[in-house]
Amino acid sequence: MATVGKVIKCKAAVAWEPNKPLVIEEIEVAPPEANEVRIKIVATAVCHTDLYRLFEDTGAAGFPTVLGHEAAGIVESIGPGVTEIKPGDKVIPLFIRQCRECRFCKSPKTNQCVAAWASTGNAAMAPPKSSFTCKGKRLNQFTGTSTFAEYTVVNELAVAKIDPDAPLDKVCLIGCGICTGYGAAVNTAKVEPGSTCAVFGLGAVGLAAVMGCHAAGAKRIIAVDINPDKFEKAKVFGATDFVNPKDHNKPISEVLSEMTDGGVDFSLECAGSVAVMRSALESCIQGWGVSVIVGWTNLEDVSARPIQMISGRTWKGSVFGGFKGRDDVPSMVKAYMDKKLKLDEFITHNLPLEQINDAIEMMKNGKCIRTVLNISTE
Numbered sequence: 001m002a003t004v005g006k007v008i009k010c011k012a013a014v015a016w017e018p019n020k021p022l023v024i025e026e027i028e029v030a031p032p033e034a035n036e037v038r039i040k041i042v043a044t045a046v047c048h049t050d051l052y053r054l055f056e057d058t059g060a061a062g063f064p065t066v067l068g069h070e071a072a073g074i075v076e077s078i079g080p081g082v083t084e085i086k087p088g089d090k091v092i093p094l095f096i097r098q099c100r101e102c103r104f105c106k107s108p109k110t111n112q113c114v115a116a117w118a119s120t121g122n123a124a125m126a127p128p129k130s131s132f133t134c135k136g137k138r139l140n141q142f143t144g145t146s147t148f149a150e151y152t153v154v155n156e157l158a159v160a161k162i163d164p165d166a167p168l169d170k171v172c173l174i175g176c177g178i179c180t181g182y183g184a185a186v187n188t189a190k191v192e193p194g195s196t197c198a199v200f201g202l203g204a205v206g207l208a209a210v211m212g213c214h215a216a217g218a219k220r221i222i223a224v225d226i227n228p229d230k231f232e233k234a235k236v237f238g239a240t241d242f243v244n245p246k247d248h249n250k251p252i253s254e255v256l257s258e259m260t261d262g263g264v265d266f267s268l269e270c271a272g273s274v275a276v277m278r279s280a281l282e283s284c285i286q287g288w289g290v291s292v293i294v295g296w297t298n299l300e301d302v303s304a305r306p307i308q309m310i311s312g313r314t315w316k317g318s319v320f321g322g323f324k325g326r327d328d329v330p331s332m333v334k335a336y337m338d339k340k341l342k343l344d345e346f347i348t349h350n351l352p353l354e355q356i357n358d359a360i361e362m363m364k365n366g367k368c369i370r371t372v373l374n375i376s377t378e
């Protein structure tokens, strides 16, 4: 290809500073260095964690940056030492790496990898290495991916090679939200057949958690959201009951406890609020209830009375649903291709990159589930 070994000039949505609209700029994307892969992004969706970075965790260093971490694309070129990926491969970039060699990768218990957060100690989810510049300034690569761009460069440990027939404008969702929610139910909570579950927050992550609870055989799935517009969609993924906390003047945990004779077996927090995390825990039944923190926030402490755990509840959390990206993402793509996993139903809007700020506004105002930005053709 004519671009191999050269700097590519292309469009990207740059976040110059927090709390400001993104700006479509021409950026320079360096050729991949050793163990790196340059990817032409075909489609990327907007996830709430992009908004968290832009509007909430604004004190952290990291701007200017290119956000975006839920995407799919085609490999344009590879750097020296890359063995498993070749130009032309269809891939999903991973915000949590899998080296396959560290003690975490070798354990079936977790998807944490020493290479996953290594360079940041987890703070910004963004390794300091960047291949992007714009107007003479270096742009940070959010979560090491930065998919709100026509091209990006990622480490080969952060690339999942997928079925060449997969439609990239759909399977991009597997790059974050769908694995995160689905895996939180099946891998982290380990939802059991016949159980009663509650999912708090019905964005794509929460709806994928509903889908996971349903796939695991839950008999009752209570969908909780302060935005009742979300309930219709939750039904599509298997929710059986719908609760809007605003309709009640007592704690939501009491409402759920009354509905379920003492509390749910499994609860999943997919809203990103420490208050909701506590409610989700308190909605679990004593003795064996399991509550999983999925929503993203690292700004406040989360608290609960010790008696909650002393009486037998378990409080857990997971990133990316506990899935090991390079191994499990291709399987999730296959599940979609085999019609065992829903994806199309999450996509409420398709927009060009130029309208990314509209996508962000819609998510802020609860007007979409996932907006897919169609960046380039396959």
Ligand SMILES: NC(=O)c1ccc[n+]([C@@H]2O[C@H](COP(=O)([O-])OP(=O)(O)OC[C@H]3O[C@@H](n4cnc5c(N)ncnc54)[C@H](O)[C@@H]3O)[C@@H](O)[C@H]2O)c1
Pocket: 046, 047, 048, 049, 050, 052, 176, 177, 180, 200, 201, 202, 203, 204, 205, 206, 224, 225, 226, 227, 230, 245, 270, 271, 272, 273, 276, 293, 294, 295, 296, 297, 318, 319, 320, 321, 363, 366, 368, 369
């Ligand atoms: N752990 C991970 O690996 C991981 C990965 C991706 C996203 N996340 C996080 O998951 C969360 C959900 O992401 P999303 O993209 O689905 O977001 P979203 O904005 O589309 O959905 C969030 C939903 O939560 C609802 N909500 C807000 N406050 C609520 C409350 N008090 N009670 C009940 N519902 C409430 C909103 O109405 C909305 O429907 C975010 O915090 C995101 O950062 C975590």
Ligand SMILES: [Zn+2]
Pocket: 047, 048, 049, 050, 069, 070, 176, 177
């Ligand atoms: Zn995400």
Ligand SMILES: [Zn+2]
Pocket: 097, 098, 099, 100, 101, 102, 103, 104, 105, 112, 113, 114, 115
């Ligand atoms: Zn590892």
